[in-house]
Amino acid sequence: MKIRYFAWVRERIGKAEEVVDLPAEVATTSDLLMWLKSRGEEYDWALERPEVIRVACDQVHAPPGTPLAGVQEVALFPPMTGG
16 A cells, blocks of 8 residues: 655655555554554654544545555645645
């Protein structure tokens, strides 16, 4: 699965995207955020408040707990502000 990072999530992790093989226990967007946090200090820092991270699966907004089965790409965004 390709994971893309945007704005300060990208800056804190130190990369714009990566391709990962997910463990079988990572079945939802919530599971993915928790698994990524465990991958190192930079991930833990970027995702320290997973409840504020916005997720898109195959370019469609995905609420917490969205199944990842069949998803090709996940994008992670910090909260957006402005108008």
